[in-house]
Amino acid sequence: MVDSQTVLSGPITAADGTPLKKKLAQALFRSRVRAVSLVVPLLAFVLASFVIPIFALMWQGVYNDRFSTYTPNLSDQLSKWDGLGEPDEDLFVALVADLKKARKDRTIGRIATRVNQEYPGTRSLFTSTARKAKKLKAPFKESVIKTNKKWANIEVWRAMKITSQDLTPSFYATALDGRYTVDKGFVKQNENRQIYVKLFWRTFMISATVMALCLLLGYPVAYLLATLPLRSSNLLMIMVLLPFWTSLLVRTTAWIAILQSQGVINDLMVAMGITADDSRFSLIYNMTGTIIAMTHILLPFMILPLYSVMKTIPPSYMRAARSLGATPTMAFIKVYVPQTIPGVGAGGLLVFILAIGYYITPALVGGQDGQLISNMIAYHMQKSLNWSLAAALGGILLAGVLLLYWIYDRVIGIDNMKLG
Amino acid sequence: MAKLPPYTTTGEYIWHYIYRCICGLIFLFLILPILIVLPLSFNVEPYFSFTTGMLNLDPEAFSMRWYKDILRNGMAMPDAAFSLAWLSDTWNNGQWIRAIRNSFFIGICATLLSTALGTLAAIGLSRSEMPYRRLIMSILISPMIVPLVITAAGMFYFYSQVHLSQTYLGVIMAHAVLGTPFVIITVTATLVGFDKSLVRASQSLGAGALTTFRKVQMPLIIPGVISGGLFAFITSFDEVVAVLFLASPEQRTIPRQMWSGIREQISPTILAVATLLVILSILLLTVLELLRRRSERLRGITNS
CATH class of the missing domain: 1.10.3720.10 (MetI-like)
Structure with a gap:
């Protein structure tokens, strides 16, 4: 028997001498750990096979590095260009260099597809110019525009500037029937393209x-x-x-x-x-x-x-x-x-x-x-x-x-x- | 039928019967589409509609050819005499047979995975000590709510990077995730009525945690676990979107095979398969009903 007098005077303790308050906290903590450990396997499974895949896909909605990966020079030059003035010779030099490399690495299709998503109707522009890129001579601005007049169109360059940015709101703009542009921000898509x-x-x-x-x-x-x-x-x-x-x-x-x-x-x-x-x-x-x-x-x-x-x-x-x-x-x-x-x-x-x-x-x-x-x-x-x-x-x-x-x-x- | 009270007016009588008729029509709307595939699957013609012969109940107009087609479709030698070689041919080459095997294999694996994990999680979630209970619960239920296309597209995108797409494991994981919400919901529902003092009684009598779980908790929640498992199985068995995105032709399941059947060549073989699936769902429904009654009986004892 424990002397009742001593128990009442000091803090209440458990059989092993630890204060009861601490003991209770320990017990509660243990039971909480037990409950969590029952849930953790499923939570980990759901996170790994369901939540993370969806987040990974959603990330693609705002992040697309396809263009910048395959056109390192051009993307570098495009980031320096303000998107308002005429594209200068530096841009054309970078374009020809990247097109040549892309043609060799067979990545031109991916570049063309990506720009085509932003500015429809430019797919063949890239593939055909890439074919001729080897024979082009300086000054590149003139010779490139000679192969196809579309290269003089500033909108093509603006579209490329948009695609060269990895983190982009342009897909959400497209999904809402708009376009994200360099000069005017968000604009509405043409009537017949609003779907x-x-x-x-x-x-x-x-x-x-x-x-x-x-x-x-x-x-x-x-x-x-x-x-x-x-x-x-x-x-x-x-x-x-x-x-x-x-x-x-x-x-x-x-x-x-x-x-x-x-x-x-x-x-x-x-x-x-x-x-x-x-x-x-x-x-x-x-x-x-x-x-x-x-x-x-x-x-x-x-x-x-x-x-x-x-x-x-x-x-x-x-x-x-x-x-x-x-x-x-x-x-x-x-x-x-x-x-x-x-x-x-x-x-x-x-x-x-x-x-x-x-x-x-x-x-x-x-x-x-x-x-x-x-x-x-x-x-x-x-x-x-x-x-x-x-x-x-x-x-x-x-x-x-x-x-x-x-x-x-x-x-x-x-x-x-x-x-x- | 309940007798109408004596104070019912004539107008109410008329309305009562009109109402019954409306309900009857809605029940017909619910059940008729499922029943209509049964006779159509015995059609001798390769159409999806009733022929004059069928309407006149002419025995000539009915046949089992579409059921035989389930076995024979894709076989190397479908017209050979019935033998062991024929059986092994259909087992290995039959398109539908392969789909049926895949469906059961994937379904059973996914069910085991989701039932095991889901039951544990439901037990954990039903404890009052569980922190962030609501948030975790809503994450675990979300596979049921998120549109399947988004789930499947996300898995397709992510699993391709870790080389899980076009494998059995990938499809099984996808189906297991889609099945877990059902397990959690049904097991949680059984645990709501669970008498906690039973656990304490068992512990006071000297049983360890494992013995208590095995001898006291498990027998009481087992009907919920099994019905959750059945839900998970039918979810996997019926799932086609994830299979469309994740599976290669090797992992074709029954719904996937039906999908291409409907899109490419509409043949009554689909109706024959559909009939078999209806029979399967009747069986599952019966098992579920028996389980529900058992669970009610068991809980009736614990409550008294």
Whole structure:
């Protein structure tokens, strides 16, 4: 037995003599370390295989050193040039030297491609001049302009000055239908070249339409599921969960089979005499097809959060409203709907976030006017190989999605996300 | 069906049935596209539509040829007699068979990786001592939210530099990352209802941390872990964007094969594969439902 007198007089200590306060801090620290060490493996994995790759790509959106790597002399001279006066002989000397080297190293294609991204229509200018570069003699300014008059155009040089800067806002300018220029800063792109803002707008509109349709279709179904007795609602729930669990490509394929001009709906229309055989509806490979298929695919994401919120609303509230004299419509609008707002918010945001980044379905059933911004990003990644522009477009899309995600976390909380 | 209360007016009766009809139509919208591929996959003609013969239920109009095509497509000698050599031919050369093998291999590896890491992380995150809980949680869930094209493009760009693109490992890592949010969400949901005093009881009876985890925690959260694993598996099994960017023809999976099937030659073989996938998803759904019931029963015991 410890003498109770000594324990009470000094600071309270544990069995081994250390103060209890310190002991508690140690224990808390240990348990915190234990919790962190459980999370660290996954966090490291997600950072290494997901977060860092995305940051690496996003960095490409503002940083592109392709031009300066292959044209060291010219980039050096361009940085000295103010971009306003006529290009002088030094610039032309550097140009010829770099073109000669690029031709030898077979890097001329990369240089030409990079400048062409900034100033379309200059690709052949570089490749053809590089071919002749060996034979050119001083003064280079005259002889270079002799090979192609375009070299006298100051805009070409300004474009080169822009591309020679590694850290550049020009890809974001392009992604927003503008151009970054030496003399005037940001200017708007010509009317016929403005495509990206329109595409962002279309993506936004299609996502909003899909969200609205999902809400329109999902709300009554979720209400039915929440108010039916458990046995029958469980049975009907399968009809919601089965599409949720079925492969995306299966559902897209099914919609092709249904909507195409020789498909089920058109055949049915012709058989019923609603439309003539030669004037079938074009329901797919356009925006209509994209909207229908996306609504079908995302509908469960709306129904499930709505259902889980509606399930918690006691039916007695509605009955109380009725007993106080409200009509059924009145009771529904004034009492029931306000309580489902969290579900509407959760489902709507989730559907919108998923819709705005959709790629597969628009690519397969979208045709020309059903393409979304994701399809453009994939195009620049895989076909035009303008990765920096893809990164800039992706950066804007990602910023939008992360903003929505932040709102979602703030309002609903990601901990409350439920699946099935 | 719930009986309508006696004070229901005629207008409400009518509305009640109209409402039921609307809901019925929406359910049809949900389920019909999935059911419609079933009969179409038995079409004898190489079309995506119902023929007159099919509508008249003429047995001649139905066939199994597209299911056979799953086995035979890409084989060196598809018309040889059925034998061991034929089987090994389809196993090694069949395009769809290769895709199915790849899908299962990649899916299972990715599931194991994401379930193991995700379960540990979910246990850590559910502890109250965890610092920066909210921030870490939102990072770990983000693979589900970030548009797949951006994820896939980023991985394609980064993995090419570290020589991971066009390898099985690269695809598995990508799919594992995409699957972890589902594991975290489902396991966290099971842990919310977890009675902490059970752990303390076990510790007070002298069990070490590992024994407590194995004998007390694990049996209770296992339904959540398995359903999270199923989610991760189906995510990988259904994923095509990362495969489009990261995989070489050697790593083609079922969705990738369907993708090129839809883009290049639309043949009802896709519908036959789709039918098989629908059956697979019905199976998974059944397992998930059984797990949910088991979990509810187990937790019912712990709560009382």
